[in-house]
Amino acid sequence: MHIPDGVLSTGTLLATGISALGGASYAFSRLEKARKEKTVVLMGTMSAFVFAAQMVNFTLFPFPISGHLIGGVLAAVMLGPWAGATVIGIVLVVQCLLAGDGGLLSLGANFLNMGLIGCLVGFVIYRTIRDAIGGRTGVLIGSMAAAWFSVILASAAFAVEFAASGHWSRLLDTLAWMALVHTGIGLGEAVITGLVVRFVLMVRPDLIFDPKPEGNETAAGWARRAAPGGLAIAAGIAVFLAPLASPYADGLEYVSEKLEIPMNAGPSVEVPAPLPDYEFKALGDSKSIATAVAGLVGTLVVFGVGALMSRVFTSKASQPESSLEDVV
Amino acid sequence: MSSDAAARISIRTRYRLDDRVILLMMPAFVCLVVLLPVGQARPLAAAGVVLAFAVGLSGIDPAVLLRRWLGLTAVFGFLAVMVALGRPERATLGLGPVVASILAKNALALTAVLTTVHVLGLPRIVRAARALGLPDVPASSLLVMERYRHVLGEESARMLRARRARSFRRGRNLDWVILSGMIGLLFVRSFERGERVHAAMLARGWNGSMPELEEDSRR
Numbered sequence: 001m002h003i004p005d006g007v008l009s010t011g012t013l014l015a016t017g018i019s020a021l022g023g024a025s026y027a028f029s030r031l032e033k034a035r036k037e038k039t040v041v042l043m044g045t046m047s048a049f050v051f052a053a054q055m056v057n058f059t060l061f062p063f064p065i066s067g068h069l070i071g072g073v074l075a076a077v078m079l080g081p082w083a084g085a086t087v088i089g090i091v092l093v094v095q096c097l098l099a100g101d102g103g104l105l106s107l108g109a110n111f112l113n114m115g116l117i118g119c120l121v122g123f124v125i126y127r128t129i130r131d132a133i134g135g136r137t138g139v140l141i142g143s144m145a146a147a148w149f150s151v152i153l154a155s156a157a158f159a160v161e162f163a164a165s166g167h168w169s170r171l172l173d174t175l176a177w178m179a180l181v182h183t184g185i186g187l188g189e190a191v192i193t194g195l196v197v198r199f200v201l202m203v204r205p206d207l208i209f210d211p212k213p214e215g216n217e218t219a220a221g222w223a224r225r226a227a228p229g230g231l232a233i234a235a236g237i238a239v240f241l242a243p244l245a246s247p248y249a250d251g252l253e254y255v256s257e258k259l260e261i262p263m264n265a266g267p268s269v270e271v272p273a274p275l276p277d278y279e280f281k282a283l284g285d286s287k288s289i290a291t292a293v294a295g296l297v298g299t300l301v302v303f304g305v306g307a308l309m310s311r312v313f314t315s316k317a318s319q320p321e322s323s324l325e326d327v328v
Numbered sequence: 329m330s331s332d333a334a335a336r337i338s339i340r341t342r343y344r345l346d347d348r349v350i351l352l353m354m355p356a357f358v359c360l361v362v363l364l365p366v367g368q369a370r371p372l373a374a375a376g377v378v379l380a381f382a383v384g385l386s387g388i389d390p391a392v393l394l395r396r397w398l399g400l401t402a403v404f405g406f407l408a409v410m411v412a413l414g415r416p417e418r419a420t421l422g423l424g425p426v427v428a429s430i431l432a433k434n435a436l437a438l439t440a441v442l443t444t445v446h447v448l449g450l451p452r453i454v455r456a457a458r459a460l461g462l463p464d465v466p467a468s469s470l471l472v473m474e475r476y477r478h479v480l481g482e483e484s485a486r487m488l489r490a491r492r493a494r495s496f497r498r499g500r501n502l503d504w505v506i507l508s509g510m511i512g513l514l515f516v517r518s519f520e521r522g523e524r525v526h527a528a529m530l531a532r533g534w535n536g537s538m539p540e541l542e543e544d545s546r547r
Contacts (some may be wrong), residue, residue: 004400004404004407004434004437004438005358005361005362005433005434005437005438006362006408006411006430006433006434006437007407007411010363024466028463028465028466031465032465036536037530037534037535037536038526039465039469039536040465040468040469040472040536040538041472041522041525041526041529042522042526043465043469043472043473044468044469044470044471044472044473044475044476044522045472045473045476045480045518045519045521045522045525046518046519046522047469047473047477048472048473048475048476048477048479048480048481048518049480049514049515049518049519051473051477051480051481052477052480052481052483052484052514052518053484053511053514053515055481055484056484056488056507056510056511058504058507069511074515078515078519086469090466090469090470090473091473093470094450094470094473094474094477096441097441097445097450097453098445098450099396100396100397100400100438100441100442101400103358103434103437103438104354104355104358104437104441105355105358105359105362105437162410165411166414166415167410167411167414169414170413170414174410191504192504192507192508192511195504195505195508195509195512196508196509196511196512196515197512198508198512199508199509199511199512199513200512200515200516203512203513203516204516204519207515207516207519
């Protein structure tokens with residue numbers, strides 16, 4: 001998911017770079033105000049934690065491939081949105097410099113996608129669901145759903161940045177493929193995030209970030225916070241529905257043309273190609289449907305697994321000691 | 329130490345550039361390479377020769393660079409084809425040369441970054457960036473991260489080894505629940521370590537900015 005150098009155009013690099021710089025400066029100023037001289041130590045050790053956590057490989061049995069945690073939403077759930085974004089930013093800088101993971105000039109775009117969009121939007125989704133469900137179950141399901149959506153939204157952001165680099169005609173195509181591929185990655189991220197959050201909830205629930213509510217919670221206040229969360233979820237769903245919209249429009253056009261000239265519906269009827277360089281025109285419908293189905297299945301699986309995992313909080317009392325013993 | 333390596337170190341120390349200059353040269357080179365026209369081999373070859381000279385002088389093993397590049401190219405190759413499909417040069421040059429050109433540009437940018445980091449190391453890069461105006465908080469956070477990256481990496485490896493030693497399992501794969509629990513425990517330990525480190529730093533007069541000696545002892 002790290003964008004290398006040479007993929008985005010100069011204009012896109014500049015736009016994403018300036019946005020990322022602004023976001024990073026604001027995040028640091030917020031953190032300094034909230035955590036004061038603790039900022040440096042907290043950010044340093046937590047970035048090191050995310051780096052170490054990314055070294056743990058999860059095998060996708062029975063396939064001979066493995067993946068690792070991205071950790072954006074996990075960091076945001078544990079430390080708060082701005083601290084989470086900063087942690088991911090520091091990790092991205094170190095990954096770029098030490099391992100060449102992600103380009104130097106694409107650092108801004110990578111931070112925008114994974115740090116700002118991944119953590120901030122992810123946190124808004126998490127908080128909306130957490131407040132709606134409530135309790136530890138809300139934290140668990142909220143963090144899992146947010147992890148899944150954050151991966152999808154980050155991949156959609158890349159698709160838009162790629163399209164803005166002179167590939168506008170292939171926006172829907174890129175969006176469809178990115179969303180399809182990242183459904184699987186997002187599911188893995190959601191499951192790992194959920195399992196880690198579940199563990200922390202059992203062992204040290206006090207470490208989960210919980211900002212003090214500002215005054216009395218009113219329905220209007222909840223709605224104000226829920227609105228961006230709902231918007232972000234809608235945007236995630238739109239990523240899956242957008243590819244579906246393209247062949248549908250062409251289908252209508254095709255039908256209208258057929259209706260106008262019903263006698264010459266054979267070879268003379270030309271179906272306008274929505275994507276000139278697209279080689280799988282015949283598979284367009286099935287691919288779009290597959291993308292939408294993948295999105296639906298992904299959402300249902302995330303919520304289903306989250307609900308299943310959260311039963312641990314209701315079926316039996318959590319036992320911190322036994323959980324610690326279980327691991328090391 | 330072989331005489332060859334000694335000579336190389338002697339050249340490096342005699343003609344050592346200021347860290348800030350090296351740090352500025354790296355993004356400048358990457359910008360230049362990214363902005364070079366797609367499909368033209370000569371400017372890329374010239375940039376390659378300059379970089380090869382720098383790699384030779386730095387003493388970094390080219391095999392390390394090659395391995396890293398090959399590892400990343402598996403993913404980047406796919407992106408390069410996607411980028412090439414939308415480039416106007418494809419009409420005149422064909423897909424192959426455009427893809428090769430994009431891959432070459434990426435390889436040069438990657439090599440420049442890895443070589444610079446190999447020569448300077450992360451702490452010196454951060455110090456040079458600080459001298460160039462990087463604010464204190466991100467700079468210090470990066471230094472603390474670099475310090476605890478190794479500590480927590482070792483902690484994570486130790487936990488994994490301990491778990492393997494106590495599990496009656498064959499094969500290398502550990503289950504997702506166990507691994508996630510391990511990450512959770514690593515988070516708890518990291519957070520607690522951060523608290524301890526912070527308290528220890530406060531006891532030693534920490535005020536939020538990393539104090540530094542005037543002269544780097546390694547110079």
